[in-house]
Amino acid sequence: MLIGEVARRCGVSSRMLRHYDSLGLVRPTGRTVGGYREYSAQDIRRIFHVEGLRSLGLSLRQIGRALEDPAFAPSTLVSELIRRTEDRLKREQELLDRLRTIDASAPLDWQDVLRVVELLHGLDSPSAAHRQQAVLAPAEDAPVPIELLAKAVLTEADPNVAGALRWALARAGDDGVASLAAGLSSEDVDIRRRAIMAIAELSGEEATTVLADALGDPDPTVRAHAALASGRRGAVAAIPMLVDMIVEGANDVEAAEVLGALSLESADRIMRALADALTADTTNSAARIRLTQALAELPPTAAQDLLRQLTHDEDRAVGLIASAILRTLEG
Incomplete structure (x- = not known):
C-alpha cells in the first residue's frame, strides 16, 4: 500500500509518515520500482500502535523505546503521564476559575481586568500580610468580585486575613451568601466553620435561612456560630x-x-x-x-x-x- 493510501486509511498525514520513517519509528518494508514507499499490513499495524501511544501523551522517543525494548515496563511511564496530566488539568482549572472570576466582575475595559488580576495575584501571595493588604487596599474604583472574595474566605487559614476578607465581603453586599453556603456542604469542617462565620456577618433573608439550616450541622462550632447569629436575628x-x-x-x-x-x-x-x-x-x-x-x-x-x-x-x-x-x- 502506497503512502497516500496509508495516510487516507490511517488518518495520519503523509508528512507525518515520512517523519516516522526518518526517525526509524515506522519504516515501510518495501519500495516500488519507482522508489515510492510501500507499507505492508504489519507496517500499518505499527502505525496504529504509534498513534495509540501518542494519544496517551507519550513522546515519539518514548514510543520508539516502548515498541523496541521488550524489557520496557509501562507502569512507571504511565504513572508519570498520570501525574503530568493531573498537573496540567489543575493549571487549566485554575486558569478557568480565574477567567470566570474576571467575567463575573463584569469588566468594562482592560483596566478593570488588570485590577482584578492584581487582586488575584495579591490573594495568591504566600505572605499573609500581602494577602491582607490586597483585601484592605484594593485599587481605586476597582470592581469587587464577590465570588472571588467568597472563595478566598473558605480557604484562608490566617485569622487576620480571614477577618479582612469577611469585612470586604460584608461591604460588597449580600450576594456572596450562595457562594459561602456551598462551603457548608464541604466534608472539611474548617471550610464549614469559615463559611458560617462569614455568613453570620451578612444580612438579608437568604443569610438568615442558611444560618437556620446550619443549626443541624454535626460540628458543635458551626452550630454555635449559627445559633448566636440566628438568635441575634x-x-x-x-x-x-x-x-x-x-x-x-x-x-x-x-x-x-x-x-x-x-x-x-x-x-x-x-x-x-x-x-x-x-x-x-x-x-x-x-x-x-x-x-x-x-x-x-x-x-x-x-x-x-x-x-x-x-x-x-x-x-x-x-x-x-x-x-x-x-x-x-x-x-
Missing part, C-alpha cells in the same frame, strides 16, 4: 442550642446575652429550656451555676419565680448565686 429555633452552649461552657456568656435579647418575644420558652436543663443533670454543678447566672440576663418578671426556687437548691453555690441575682432584680 430573633430565631427561636436557636434557643435549644444556646442553652446547650451554656451547659457546655462554650461561649456561655455570649449565649446568655443572646437569650436575654430573645426573651422579649420568647420568655416562656426560654425559661422552660433553662429549667429543664437545670433539672436534667443535678450533679453537674458548674453547668447549673452557668445556667443560674444566665437568668440574670432575662427580664425580672420572667426569671424571678425560677430564681426563688433555686435559692433553696441543694447545691449551695447555685442557691447563693440565685439569691444574689434575685436581690439585684428585686432592688
